[in-house]
Amino acid sequence: MTEPTPSVQERSATIPSQVFVFSELYGSPVFRKTDRYNYYITEIDHTPVKTLDDVLKVIQGLASSEIKSFNTDVASNKQFSSGKLPGCDVKVRAVTMYDQEIVLSLRTNDHYFPAWQAIRGPATEDTWKVNEL
Numbered sequence: 001m002t003e004p005t006p007s008v009q010e011r012s013a014t015i016p017s018q019v020f021v022f023s024e025l026y027g028s029p030v031f032r033k034t035d036r037y038n039y040y041i042t043e044i045d046h047t048p049v050k051t052l053d054d055v056l057k058v059i060q061g062l063a064s065s066e067i068k069s070f071n072t073d074v075a076s077n078k079q080f081s082s083g084k085l086p087g088c089d090v091k092v093r094a095v096t097m098y099d100q101e102i103v104l105s106l107r108t109n110d111h112y113f114p115a116w117q118a119i120r121g122p123a124t125e126d127t128w129k130v131n132e133l
Contacts, residue, residue, distance in 0.1 A: 013099040016040045017050050043093035059115045062088055
């Protein structure tokens with residue numbers, strides 16, 4: 001996810017939000033749910049999102065409380081107590097570049113695909129920093 005670039009804004013019929021998805025990670029929960037359109041996210045779990053900061057707030061609220069104990073059990077080769085992978089069901093509303101609304105229902109996977117954010121400073125010599133959310 002990123003803010004839409006000027007070239008994307010020129011090609012889009014409308015700009016419903018400043019949250020643009022241009023690619024998904026191969027194998028991630030959303031990868032098989034879309035036809036890999038470029039799209040704008042407008043709502044996550046019934047919460048409207050307009051900016052990347054809005055997305056961060058919503059994603060941080062979705063974090064599973066079971067993940068730490070699950071990862072500890074997996075690392076020590078124990079059977080995890082709940083019997084299911086930690087995560088939650090999420091409904092995402094989006095609009096494609098060609099103004100078609102799509103709705104994605106997916107389950108997050110906090111073990112294999114935790115939420116993370118990659119940030120780089122404004123200077124060209126700045127390096128990327130990856131923070132798990």
